[in-house]
Amino acid sequence: MSKTALVTGASRGIGLETTRRFILNHDDITTVVMFARDSEDFDTNVAELEKELPIGRKLVPYKVDVGDRATLKKAVKRAYDEVGNIDILVNNAGYTNPVPLQQVKMADFEKTMEVNVYAPFTIIKALLNRGNTFDLIVNIASTAGINGRSGWLTYSASKAAVINMSQVMREELSIYGTRVVCLSPGRTATALRKTLAPDEDPTTIMQPEHVAQVISTLSSSVGKFIDSENIVVRQ
Ligand SMILES: NC(=O)c1ccc[n+]([C@@H]2O[C@H](COP(=O)([O-])OP(=O)(O)OC[C@H]3O[C@@H](n4cnc5c(N)ncnc54)[C@H](OP(=O)(O)O)[C@@H]3O)[C@@H](O)[C@H]2O)c1
Structure with missing residues (x-):
């Protein structure tokens, strides 16, 4: 496969x-399209992964701001034209700016919804309308979406x-044979978590590779x- x-x-x-995990340790996945904004981190991490790529496996990085709907639609179209059917979609990009509710700016609330909610929807709708059939869609939510957290109104x-x-x-x-899974991680040692809990010791919490392992199993x-x-994934 x-x-x-x-x-x-x-x-x-x-x-x-x-x-x-997908590109190095998965039996069936041979191509991974990567979406993120233009950054040194992205370039470096793609270059590092490229060095380890087994023969016959391919990474296709796209520099795209998923919070910019018009650009996102164009990127989805280009990706579909380039690689064909997307069998597995992981809607993982996330944004947060935690502030007390009196200080929430509407523009920031809108940005949070654009990146976390409208972008996954836009990608799925755009691909379906091009005739894509998904095996699996994994939407990354959060335990903060199950129980709202003080100071995290827009994110929750x-x-x-x-x-x-x-x-x-x-x-x-489901009628198309597509499985849709929502996965809600608890605290995981990443840059986003640092924004939410700046004083926490990242070595004491779940690591991103643990969540990735669960996604890969799915x-x-x-x-x-x-x-x-x-599915709740937490320590
Ligand atoms: N860490 C946790 O404790 C935790 C818990 C529950 C849920 N989550 C969820 O897990 C997902 C991944 O977050 P993470 O913890 O791995 O954080 P992270 O290391 O900060 O990664 C966030 C990713 O989202 C991308 N992103 C943000 N805004 C974007 C935009 N406008 N366009 C394109 N890409 C954008 C970032 O890419 P660039 O900035 O490079 O573009 C980055 O690759 C998020 O949905 C987050 O809400 C995390």
Whole structure:
């Protein structure tokens, strides 16, 4: 089997580790399309991964801001034209700017929704409308979407929306043989977590490769036996 995956937020953290697992340790995935914004981190991490690539495996990096809907639609179209059907989609890119609710700026709330909710929806809709058939869609939410957290209003609200949106997608897309899984990590040692909990020691919490391992299992031949609407991954 030769499958193609698309991972958003693939420049670092959970998205980078998922890409690494997919391209180096997965039996079926031979191509991974990586979406992230232009950054030194992205260039460096792609170059590092390229050095380890087994023969016959391919990375296709795209520099795209998923929060810019028009650009995102164009990137999805280009990616589909370049690699063909996306079998596995991991909607992982995430944004947060935690502040007390009196200080929430509407523009920032809108940006949070654009990156965390509208971008996954836009990618899925754009691909479906081009005739793409997914085997698996993994939408990354958060435990903060199950229970709202003080100071995290915009982030918690966006992740609650991801959980609910995934339930609808799961029902609507099952007739095409598509599995839709929402995965909600708890605290994981990444840059985003540092923004949410600046004083925490990252060595004491879950690492991004742990979450990536769960995503990889979901995408493997045994993944179809994991039947849950919202999988919580936490320490
Ligand atoms: N870490 C945790 O404790 C935790 C817990 C629950 C859920 N999550 C979720 O896990 C997912 C991955 O986050 P992470 O923890 O791995 O954080 P991270 O290391 O900070 O990675 C976030 C990723 O999202 C990308 N991203 C952010 N805004 C983007 C935009 N506008 N366009 C394109 N890419 C964008 C970043 O890429 P660039 O900035 O390079 O473009 C980066 O690759 C997020 O959805 C997050 O909400 C994390």
